[in-house]
Amino acid sequence: MNNPLNTIEKNILEKIAGISELPRGAYNIRVDGKSIGSSSTDDIQIIFKTDKSGMDIRVKPGTRHDHVHIPVVLSKTGHEETVYNDFYIGEGADVTVVAGCGIHNPGASRARHDGIHTFHLEKNSRVRYIEKHYGAGEGSGERILNPVTNVFMEDGSYMEMDTVQIEGVDSTKRITEAELKDGATLVIKEKLMTSGTQFAETEFRVELNGEGASTNVVSRSVAKGKSKQVFLSRINGNAPSMGHSECDAIIMDSASVQAIPEITANHADAELIHEAAIGKIAGEQILKLMTLGLSEEEAEAKIVEGFLK
């Protein structure tokens, strides 16, 4: 098969999905609103929706250690889209979903991708969801990403979300909502860096509805320049369950960071904990690296890199 990707698209795919060629297995690559390549397998079916933009991704019960890539690239200024992807993960299946979005905006109009993802995890299924967001482009047009993730988890299912937004996204408003039945586990790891006048808001709502349901929401972020970040998380313990939420932020320059982690125990056997800390890089950490020969800027960059790793 020919590689239908140009250099900019390859670079973006490398950044968000770790691929520069068409991937093996099930995939769909969406560029500027169109699929430029798609493939299903016996275990993972990709079916395009006919009533709106997006796909149904159906993973067969019992599928073992498989993966599906569905990266999105925007390379035209002025392109705005809302896409609906629904994932049906069969009983006992185990799958990794790689679903990033990269925007290369060359012009003065804004480019926006809103991805609405809904996951239905059947009993004892497992999903690892990796989502990288990245922006670039010499144009003055804004690069906007508003992901919505809805997760419905049946008994004993497990989901891990790794989301990363390190660079180049001017505005993001991220909403993640999940409902967990008996013994279901949701782990969320978010990494975020903003600079310039960027704005990022993250909102989590996790309903622990089943006995033994548990969640761990961990957010690490760095705010530079005049950027603004808002972190909201709501964990509701409605059954004998466990929830933990943690938000650590490094603040630099004239940035501002707001953390609002809400925990509600509606059941005496719900155990909920949250922690949050906002502060600058400790002076002694910088000094230590400077004695090893780094400049102050290099030391800061090193610490930020380590913090977001």
Next chain:
Amino acid sequence: MNNPLNTIEKNILEKIAGISELPRGAYNIRVDGKSIGSSSTDDIQIIFKTDKSGMDIRVKPGTRHDHVHIPVVLSKTGHEETVYNDFYIGEGADVTVVAGCGIHNPGASRARHDGIHTFHLEKNSRVRYIEKHYGAGEGSGERILNPVTNVFMEDGSYMEMDTVQIEGVDSTKRITEAELKDGATLVIKEKLMTSGTQFAETEFRVELNGEGASTNVVSRSVAKGKSKQVFLSRINGNAPSMGHSECDAIIMDSASVQAIPEITANHADAELIHEAAIGKIAGEQILKLMTLGLSEEEAEAKIVEGFLK
């Protein structure tokens, strides 16, 4: 001087202010909307407002280790009141304010006291503010307390608020707001227990506006029966400052507890931390005390008592 207090009033004063007689020094004792005894001193002037219910309490600059008692008793069903007390604490003064409220509601109508307290702390002044809330009475009428505390803190001033509501208050909505200038410190310690169908909401807002301003907000609570508790705290770091907020709650029976501690850093040199934990009493703690001969109920009571001490 004769003691103008009856037995019920004495009991309530003992509970909320640790006194069963008229106190020494500056004081005002308010029973059912009327002052039944009041005294100023050279250093602490109590002046009744003429435009509304309440007092101005003026503490002379440089006053050393003095105290003022202003307890409030409600012993009639159906009595509802809003009282405005303004405290002017002179430069360098050091004073303890004892300001509880007890409600003995013998009837079927509700009894309500809303105390609006405003503190103006001049430079380098220190206030310890003790506020105990207590309810009793065989009647079915609700006992309601809604305290509002506004605090304005000049450079280098220090305030410690100890608030306790252990028993008998059916509904409370507590609002505390503070603005801190350079080097000012605000320490808040809240202890709260609810049972039955009681409701308690606590809201803190602390603005760290000055260099070196700091705050520590610590709430410990126990929710029993079908009671509901909401804890909100907002700390805004608008200058090089430090803020810490902590909320620990024990949940029992069918109670519910919600914690929403918000921290916002609007300055790169603001260091803000919060922690919250909601959970039941650990099983091993109860077992340990039971091996010492306590019943399960006695063990629970002991642990709760220790937690709120």
